Amino acid sequence: MIRLCAPNELTEGQSRGFAVAELKLLVVRREGQVYAYQNRCPHRGIPLEWQPDQFLDHSNSLIQCATHGALFLIESGECVAGPCSGQSLKALSCREDADGIWITD
Template identity: 70%
Template sequence: MKFLCASNALAEASSRGFNMDGRKLFAVRRDGVAYAYINRCPHRGVPLEWQPDRFLDQSASLIQCATHGALFLVESGECVAGPCAGQSLTALDCREDEQGVWVQL
C-alpha cells in the first residue's frame, strides 16, 4: 500500500486528484469512507475532472465525467447514466488508518 494523503486532506463529500507512480487517480469521501479510482473514463479513456480536484456532480453525490456527463456511483464506480452505462471506473484498494489514506496500485 502507498500513502495517498492525510485523512483531513479529503473532506466529507469532496474529491481530490493525485499523480502516483505516473498514474492519475482520484479519491472521494462519502459518509466518512474514502474511495479511490483510476482517473480514466471507461467511455473515452479521458480524465474525469472538470477542474483540478472536481470529480463530483453539483449534489456531490455522484462522480461525473466532464467530457460527456456520465455519472458514476461513489461507492462502486458503476456508471448509472451516460454513454458508458453499465461499465465501471477502475477501483483501487483503499484503506484508512490514523496516518491517513492508503491505496494499492
C-alpha cells in the same frame, strides 16, 4: 502501499485527484468511507475532472465525467447515466488510518 494524504485532507463529500508514478487516480469521501478509482473514463479513456479535484456532480452525490456528463456511483464506480452506462470505473484498494489515506494495490 502508497500514502496519498492525511485523513483530514479529504473531508466529507470531497473529491481529490492524485498522480502516482504513471497512475492518475481520484479519491472521494462519502459517509465517512474513502473510495479510490483510476481517473479514467471508461468511455474515452480520458481524465474525469473539469478542474483540479472537481470530480463530483453539483449535488456531490455522483462522480461525473466533465467531457460527456457520464455519472458514476461513488460506492461502486458503476456508470448509471451517459455513454458508458453499465461500465464501471476501475476501483483501487485503499485504506485509512491515523497516518493517512493509502492505496494498497
